[in-house]
Amino acid sequence: xxxxxxxxxxxxxxxxxxxxxxxxxxxxxxxxxxxxxxxxxxxxxxxxxxxxxxxxxxxxxxxxxxxxxxxxxxxxxxxxxxxxxxxxxxxxxxxxxxxxxxxxxxxxxxx
Amino acid sequence: xxxxxxxxxxxxxxxxxxxxxxxxxxxxxxxxxxxxxxxxxxxxxxxxxxxxxxxxxxxxxxxxxxxxxxxxxxxxxxxxxxxxxxxxxxxxxxxxxxxxxxxxxxxxxxxxx
Numbered sequence: 539x540x541x542x543x544x545x546x547x548x549x550x551x552x553x554x555x556x557x558x559x560x561x562x563x564x565x566x567x568x569x570x571x572x573x574x575x576x577x578x579x580x581x582x583x584x585x586x587x588x589x590x591x592x593x594x595x596x597x598x599x600x601x602x603x604x605x606x607x608x609x610x611x612x613x614x615x616x617x618x619x620x621x622x623x624x625x626x627x628x629x630x631x632x633x634x635x636x637x638x639x640x641x642x643x644x645x646x647x648x649x
Numbered sequence: 650x651x652x653x654x655x656x657x658x659x660x661x662x663x664x665x666x667x668x669x670x671x672x673x674x675x676x677x678x679x680x681x682x683x684x685x686x687x688x689x690x691x692x693x694x695x696x697x698x699x700x701x702x703x704x705x706x707x708x709x710x711x712x713x714x715x716x717x718x719x720x721x722x723x724x725x726x727x728x729x730x731x732x733x734x735x736x737x738x739x740x741x742x743x744x745x746x747x748x749x750x751x752x753x754x755x756x757x758x759x760x761x762x
Contacts, residue, residue, distance in 0.1 A: 542692070571749065580739050580752035581693070594749045628692055638750060640685075640692035 542641035544629050550647045551619050559614040559644045561629030569593070570612040571638065572604060573628040581628055587612055616646075624648045651676040653740045655753035663761045668712075668727040670756050672740030675721065682723045683741040683750065684714055693739065699723060710734070735760045 543562045551557050563570050569588045573581035583596035587606035601617040610631070616623055626645050630638035656671040674680055681700050685693040697708025704716045714725045723740060740753040 573752075578755075580754045583749045583751065586749055596749065630693075637683075637695060637698060638693075640694070642690075642692040 542629055542631050542639050544627075544641035544644050546644055547642070548645045548647075550649060552649050553619055553621060555619050555648075556615065556617045557619060557646060559616075559627050559629075559646070561612045561614070561631075561641060563610045563612065563629075563631030564639050567631035567633045567639070568610055569632045570606055570610065571630045571632070572612070572614045573630065574598075575626040575628055575643070576622075577625070584614070619648045621648050651680055651742045651744055651751055653682075653742045653751060653753040655738075655740050655756050657756055658754065659757045659759065661759040661761055662730045664732055665729050668725070668730045668734065668758065670725040670738050670740075670758065672714075672723045672725065672753060673721050674723060674740075674742045676742060676744065678744055679718075680742045680744060682714075682716060683743075684708065684712070684723075684725050685739045685741060685752075687737040687739065687755075689736075696725070696738075730758075730760050732760050732762070734758060 545560045571586040572584040575581045584598050585595040586593045590606045603615045606612045626643040628643045630640045652675045654673045683698045684696040687693050697706045699706050699716045707713045712727045737755045737757050739755045741750045743750040
């Protein structure tokens with residue numbers, strides 16, 4: 539059974555650029571959630587996808603968008619990057635049981 | 650809306666001493682509660698979860714937590730700290746399987762030799 543994998547692990551962008559982060563969910567999981575974890579903070583909920591549909595969204599602007607594919611993998615897209623977008627982005631997958639299984643994250647630095 | 654508050658952003662205990670990390674929750678309905686651990690440069694790992702069954706929940710690595718409705722608390726304990734327990738610990742709450750999970754700000758646990 540493979541766990542949740544995220545790519546890339548680290549990346550550096552400049553203000554105004556766009557970024558796409560990818561997540562492969564754990565086998566058998568149909569729900570993917572994305573979280574932003576700023577340095578020294580707890581994870582903040584961005585949004586959740588269930589069977590390719592957005593199923594809940596946190597307090598993030600529309601320039602944060604996502605997709606879930608038929609194989610339940612997912613992408614997080616962030617447009618018009620700002621310095622405050624620098625953070626660890628965590629993907630978590632879950633089954634109907636609700637427990638989240640996290641990947642190791644993608645660390646984004648915006649210069 | 651549900652929320653969790655973790656008391657103490659940093660906690661230091663001596664190796665072999667009791668670990669107590671505090672978490673209080675706010676929820677309009679009976680919640681599901683979790684404790685996660687995060688080691689440096691890693692994702693979060695589930696330690697234990699409360700889902701309205703037994704109020705004393707046992708988790709991995711010798712940790713346990715007790716759900717106290719009257720105190721709206723879900724404190725994490727471990728009888729004897731090990732050096733390997735040094736990490737960031739997050740308390741989290743959700744209203745149910747289809748709801749988002751909300752995390753606290755975390756408590757960094759330091760183990761003193």
